[in-house]
Amino acid sequence: MFRPQLRLLVVAALVILGSASMAFAQEATPFTSAKGYSITPPAGWESVVGELGEEELAKLPPTVRDHYNPKETDVLFMDAAPAKDTDFRDNLNVFVLDEPVPISPELLEEIKGVLTEQYRSLFDSFQLVAFETAKYGENDAIRIEATYTLVGLNLVLYQALMSGPTKAVIVTCTLDSARKADREKFCTDAFASVKFE
Secondary structure (H helix, E strand, O other), rough: HHHHHHHHHOEEEOOOOOOOOOOOOOOOEEOOOOOOEEEOOOOOOOEEEEOOHHHHHHHOOHHHHHOOOOHHOOOEEOOOOOOOOOOOOEEEEEEEEEEOOOHHHHHHHHHHHHHHHHHHHHOOOEEEEEEEEEEEEEEEEEEEEEEEOEEEEEEEEEEEEEEEOEEEEEEEEEEEEHHHHHHHHHHHHHHHHHHHH
């Protein structure tokens, strides 16, 4: 049922590096998409314009590079604070599916094995921490939490698939694992802020 859309769940996890231009704002400001939803990113995380250049793409393993398509992202927010010891910036991105997806235990079982296998083929040291139904704000969701290594970075992935009346969104928050304890709430608060028109 949902398998054609699994690729979008995978692709949503791939944004990691890049020199992109940012629109600056200090307060957490809701973003309203022309695609029928809104989300509030963490304060100081800025909307990004641009995509990975050839130099950044060359750093990625071929399995990841082959799936990278920035045009599928509706919006990407990155932490505007300069990183101290890495090129990586914690980030949040949203993909939109043009149809609702019924969140259910049946859907959870349908995609868990396939999606886990796909992530393991893409990312080194992939470990699934959670794959479960959840609720963020008003929305039922499938919640995914995992850790993995990519281009020498130890990362934590939080991902939520949420559905509205006419569409669904996949929201992915990726953090440097060293900042997990301080920043996990940034991700869950952003997930809880999603509202559908």
